[in-house]
Amino acid sequence: MTTNSTVLANVALPQFDVPFTTVTDIPAAERDALRDEIKQLLRAQDAVLVAHYYTEPALQALADETGGHVSDSLDMARFGHEHQASTLVVAGVRFMGETAKILNPEKRVLMPDLHAECSLDLGCPIDRFAAFCDEHANRTVVVYANTSAAVKARADWMVTSGSAEAVIMHLSDRGEKILWAPDRYLGEYIQQKTGADMLLWPGSCVVHEEFKARELHELVQAHPGAEILAHPESPPSVLELADYIGSTTGIIQAARRSKARELIVATDRGLFHKIREVVPDKILLEAPTAGHGATCSSCAHCPWMAMNDLRKLAATLRAGNNEITVAPAIATRAVVPIKRLLDFSKQHQTRIYGANDA
Ligand code: 13P
Ligand code: SF4
Numbered sequence: 001m002t003t004n005s006t007v008l009a010n011v012a013l014p015q016f017d018v019p020f021t022t023v024t025d026i027p028a029a030e031r032d033a034l035r036d037e038i039k040q041l042l043r044a045q046d047a048v049l050v051a052h053y054y055t056e057p058a059l060q061a062l063a064d065e066t067g068g069h070v071s072d073s074l075d076m077a078r079f080g081h082e083h084q085a086s087t088l089v090v091a092g093v094r095f096m097g098e099t100a101k102i103l104n105p106e107k108r109v110l111m112p113d114l115h116a117e118c119s120l121d122l123g124c125p126i127d128r129f130a131a132f133c134d135e136h137a138n139r140t141v142v143v144y145a146n147t148s149a150a151v152k153a154r155a156d157w158m159v160t161s162g163s164a165e166a167v168i169m170h171l172s173d174r175g176e177k178i179l180w181a182p183d184r185y186l187g188e189y190i191q192q193k194t195g196a197d198m199l200l201w202p203g204s205c206v207v208h209e210e211f212k213a214r215e216l217h218e219l220v221q222a223h224p225g226a227e228i229l230a231h232p233e234s235p236p237s238v239l240e241l242a243d244y245i246g247s248t249t250g251i252i253q254a255a256r257r258s259k260a261r262e263l264i265v266a267t268d269r270g271l272f273h274k275i276r277e278v279v280p281d282k283i284l285l286e287a288p289t290a291g292h293g294a295t296c297s298s299c300a301h302c303p304w305m306a307m308n309d310l311r312k313l314a315a316t317l318r319a320g321n322n323e324i325t326v327a328p329a330i331a332t333r334a335v336v337p338i339k340r341l342l343d344f345s346k347q348h349q350t351r352i353y354g355a356n357d358a
Pocket of ligand 2 (some may be wrong): 015093117118119147205206207208233268302303304305
């Protein structure tokens, strides 16, 4: 392995608003009625529900019960691509809907709320990103899935948290220098694992960057024997304490393998729903996001993922609105790095999750 060090680019990021997480409690009777209606609408419209692990448990359960899928961003894309349904309903954030549309231009792709964004996507606008790429034209451009269609269209490769290490290793072995965007912490982590020459866009996830190492350390001391499972979008000080680092699916698999009774999880608490299904006897603890006077605006739950709920999903299916569109000129270029990843993950192993998966 070479010993290149990470270089964080000096790029000014745009300002954007982070919405407050508002979870509306829907009364039980209404929930039941909505669930029945959504099931019927999915059938009537030849639609399948694909949900991310960070969406609320009611949506995840509905996806599972109706022949849909709950997964990480790579697997959501793959499932939607391989499924026969003519309409994909994506419960997640905008880049996931766009990826589904790019891969399936002939299908209708709907989302419960088109305002469900992602701080990584918002922090990497195409104009600044394209200028950055132009300045470093000798580098292979690798972007995280959490980017706009336009940014993907400017990239050579798309990766997800579960596939980034294998792809970067592959490119580095071919002697390629990498321009990486937009998550700096995932980029730093992958650089350390692979030794690749990487220039990093300085973006971050508003949820993961709020995990606090000092409080996490105190929590482990109060729970001796607990294992820490962390998503690599977390800061290095948090990752240093982790027993396992990997994608959302990787974390679920690590929980299954773990011998510990208590697990401390440093990612969006939406993932707890699936972890509990897999290891119902374990005690799950949220990694701390605040304490000692710290503030947190996203508190282990993505405010944009929280925009997905049963009411909005039913309304979307009733009206057939909130359709994702991607300009064909962008889609035809953006599909190249996405397909490269899907082909790569098929060739190298059927599924890639995290750094130290069995
Ligand atoms: P995964 O690819 O691990 O699902 O992560 C997506 C994401 O948005 C994490 O914050
Ligand atoms: Fe984006 Fe972070 Fe939300 Fe994932 S959790 S969608 S990276 S803001």
